């Protein structure tokens with residue numbers, strides 16, 4: 001199917017390109033300069049020039065008589081041209097958001113001292129792998145993108161770049177990004193990035209044309225980068241690493257439900273099987289969005305309870321989740337473009353505010369450590385072998401022992417979190 005799509009796509013590029021190419025860049029300064037310089041200095045067929053200017057660029061470089069014709073300004077134009085294409089192929093804004101989630105995951109997974117060189121390498125590696133994944137997504141969807149208003153001017157459907165060029169770019173970026181993560185972070189982070197690329201480009205992307213479940217698979221793809229960031233910093237993933245991935249997973253459902261509702265005609269034209277297309281009234285779409293907004297409610301509390309943030313974050317994240325749930329509720333009641341747009345805008349606000357709050361109220365590592373210790377002990381699991389104590393923690397441990405002797409209990413919130421269910425007897429807070 002992948003191969004069929006590629007060969008079909010290349011036919012589409014070669015037959016439809018001249019018109020699209022002229023439409024896309026025909027009026028640009030670059031096009032006129034580049035075309036005349038290349039055409040006058042090489043015997044290259046104008047068809048191939050139109051289908052991919054890079055061929056003409058390469059050919060002209062090989063031709064010594066044409067070298068002088070290529071002035072610095074034309075080179076600059078070519079750099080701008082391809083820079084723009086790579087920017088669009090990479091869906092740079094989306095990739096930057098992915099990098100932000102990965103960077104936040106890195107900081108949360110760091111100890112009290114953040115390794116800034118490691119953070120930069122993790123962000124750069126994530127950016128490259130995300131750019132590669134997004135390019136492969138566009139290679140696969142070239143025919144569908146050509147049919148949608150939102151996407152028809154992308155570099156491939158508009159004919160500004162060939163498939164081969166895009167695949168080469170995706171391969172270089174993907175391999176370089178994964179290697180950087182393996183080299184400067186660890187194999188776990190590199191493995192998560194590479195698996196996520198496969199999940200996005202080879203599972204989610206074909207699923208978009210097959211089944212509405214694609215949105216949930218896409219939500220997993222979006223949730224992995226913060227886990228990757230945590231793994232890059234901590235060298236492992238744990239339950240406490242799951243707060244931001246969980247937020248991203250649940251957040252994406254209302255975000256994409258709103259988008260799929262607002263652009264449903266476009267998605268139908270493109271041949272995508274979005275959830276909203278099989279739901280003419282929009283009722284189920286709105287209910288799914290609301291349900292997932294409500295799942296965001298306990299995350300602030302869990303971040304506090306697991307010792308990742310202070311109690312302020314619990315309060316702020318709960319208010320934030322209530323706000324986005326409110327917009328989802330109004331979309332449920334009044335299924336109009338206006339209310340769907342309201343939910344979409346709220347989703348755009350939610351993520352940066354949630355991540356900023358996480359970073360702002362983040363607790364130093366030893367507090368997280370203490371909470372993990374308490375959690376394990378409360379569950380009757382000895383943590384001493386798995387988590388050796390350092391000097392500071394030994395002081396805290398002595399304090400805990402003292403508390404045990406005096407019968408002092410742990411904080412009520414932490415206590416509540418380890419009670420199995422309200423109807424079961426609560427466990428003793430401190431066990432040995």
Ligand SMILES: CC(C)=CCC/C(C)=C/CC/C(C)=C/COP(=O)(O)OP(=O)(O)O
Nearest residue numbers: 098129130133137193196197200218221222
């Ligand atoms: C490290 C790594 C590999 C990260 C990748 C992260 C990534 C690409 C997340 C995007 C998640 C997602 C479902 C986007 C929508 O794509 P879409 O295909 O629906 O968007 P479109 O309709 O605009 O093409």
